[in-house]
Amino acid sequence: MTAMDAHVSAVDPDLLVQDYPAFSRSLRVAFVTETYPPEVNGVSMTLARLVEGLHARNHDVQLVRPRQPGAEQADEPSERFHEVLMRGLPVPRYPSLRMGVPSKRSLVRLWSVRRPDIVHIATEGPLGWSALQACKHLKLPVTSDFRTNFHAYSQHYGVGWLRKPIMAYLRKFHNATRRTFVPTPALRQDLERCGFSGLRVVSRGVDTARFHPRHRDDALRQTWGVPPDGLAVMCMGRLAPEKNLDLLVQAFDALASRVPSARMVLVGDGPLRASLQVRRPWYHFAGQRAGDDLARHVASADLFLFPSMSETFGNVVTESMASGVPVVAFDHAAAAQLITPGTNGLRVPLGDEAAFIAASVDAATDRSRLAHWSAQARRSVEPLDWSGVVQHFEAELRDALLNPASVPAARVSAVAGSTAAQPWPQQ
Numbered sequence: 556m557t558a559m560d561a562h563v564s565a566v567d568p569d570l571l572v573q574d575y576p577a578f579s580r581s582l583r584v585a586f587v588t589e590t591y592p593p594e595v596n597g598v599s600m601t602l603a604r605l606v607e608g609l610h611a612r613n614h615d616v617q618l619v620r621p622r623q624p625g626a627e628q629a630d631e632p633s634e635r636f637h638e639v640l641m642r643g644l645p646v647p648r649y650p651s652l653r654m655g656v657p658s659k660r661s662l663v664r665l666w667s668v669r670r671p672d673i674v675h676i677a678t679e680g681p682l683g684w685s686a687l688q689a690c691k692h693l694k695l696p697v698t699s700d701f702r703t704n705f706h707a708y709s710q711h712y713g714v715g716w717l718r719k720p721i722m723a724y725l726r727k728f729h730n731a732t733r734r735t736f737v738p739t740p741a742l743r744q745d746l747e748r749c750g751f752s753g754l755r756v757v758s759r760g761v762d763t764a765r766f767h768p769r770h771r772d773d774a775l776r777q778t779w780g781v782p783p784d785g786l787a788v789m790c791m792g793r794l795a796p797e798k799n800l801d802l803l804v805q806a807f808d809a810l811a812s813r814v815p816s817a818r819m820v821l822v823g824d825g826p827l828r829a830s831l832q833v834r835r836p837w838y839h840f841a842g843q844r845a846g847d848d849l850a851r852h853v854a855s856a857d858l859f860l861f862p863s864m865s866e867t868f869g870n871v872v873t874e875s876m877a878s879g880v881p882v883v884a885f886d887h888a889a890a891a892q893l894i895t896p897g898t899n900g901l902r903v904p905l906g907d908e909a910a911f912i913a914a915s916v917d918a919a920t921d922r923s924r925l926a927h928w929s930a931q932a933r934r935s936v937e938p939l940d941w942s943g944v945v946q947h948f949e950a951e952l953r954d955a956l957l958n959p960a961s962v963p964a965a966r967v968s969a970v971a972g973s974t975a976a977q978p979w980p981q982q
Contacts, residue, residue, distance in 0.1 A: 608945030662689035760941035768879030785816035789856035794825035
């Protein structure tokens with residue numbers, strides 16, 4: 556109680572005066588990314604959740620991204636959600652994806668007109684680097700995400716010699732920001748050993764309303780060629796070298812020799828699709844799926860095999876578990892945190908491919924156990940609500956504003972000052 560409140564109470568003892576905390580003021584946050592829906596990948600989906608979540612929490616949000624093929628400026632621009640579409644180029648081997656081009660001058664002009672409180676860079680490509688340089692020029696606070704193991708991917712594309720230079724670039728990039736957000740404590744430890752600083756763990760959520768066992772569709776399973784008592788085995792994601800698909804093929808071959816009714820369903824697209832269709836024409840290639848259609852596909856599987864060892868998180872693991880589909884994966888990223896072996900799925904030591912194959916066979920050969928794991932898988936991810944993740948992310952942004960140095964994050968609820976921010980200007 557303040558001195559003024561005590562005085563009022565003394566004048567009239569029937570009055571009860573209480574202090575109420577001041578509301579945290581809205582932030583002006585500029586997001587910079589080279590991928591965003593309708594592009595389908597874990598980074599774009601996660602970023603959309605954060606952008607929309609902050610927007611829903613009454614923050615002024617600006618989204619800077621490459622213009623996607625055929626995309627136009629939003630038909631109904633919001634006063635609090637301003638999109639800035641930049642020039643982009645197709646990503647090699649992924650023509651449906653775009654990457655930004657150097658744009659420092661444009662970003663300096665944009666942010667000189669109306670400064671954001673903080674800039675968050677989600678990707679480390681040319682647009683992200685330009686944003687970092689523009690922030691340095693304008694002395695703007697900036698945070699970043701480490702979401703994709705580009706340095707690890709190099710070995711899958713015949714340029715393993717680039718691993719060290721790529722890691723050096725990423726370290727220089729992220730250490731120039733106030734905070735770098737990572738999805739798991741294990742990744743934070745790995746990056747700390749590589750000389751990264753200012754690392755904070757902000758986990759990822761899952762849409763448990765969309766990804767739910769109730770979306771299981773027997774008619775869809777029939778189109779996959781799965782008999783009524785058959786086993787639908789799924790893998791979902793980019794059909795690309797870094798996803799370790801040769802191991803997937805080996806695991807399913809071993810599994811199918813024990814469970815002849817098993818059917819392999821691949822959801823996604825990528826540069827390896829054509830060669831896989833030649834090698835395994837009896838697999839069902841569902842292609843790219845999104846929204847409720849994707850949820851229906853995932854929930855209609857019985858077992859999910861995830862052979863990738865290059866993920867920073869692996870959203871497909873949480874989506875499968877939320878759909879009641881047990882997962883076999885390596886002890887890595889999201890799987891290391893969420894899978895309790897023998898309770899809601901199976902995980903094996905990272906890099907032990909023989910163990911992955913054996914676990915895939917083991918999981919498939921006991922249908923009653925799979926049914927038990929299904930219920931447990933769903934229950935284990937139900938607490939991973941996106942609203943909590945967004946609130947944590949917001950607190951970390953506020954902390955980055957209050958504490959520029961890389962010190963342990965404090966849980967803060969306000970940025971100095973209480974003047975409400977003005978909306979982004981429409982351009």
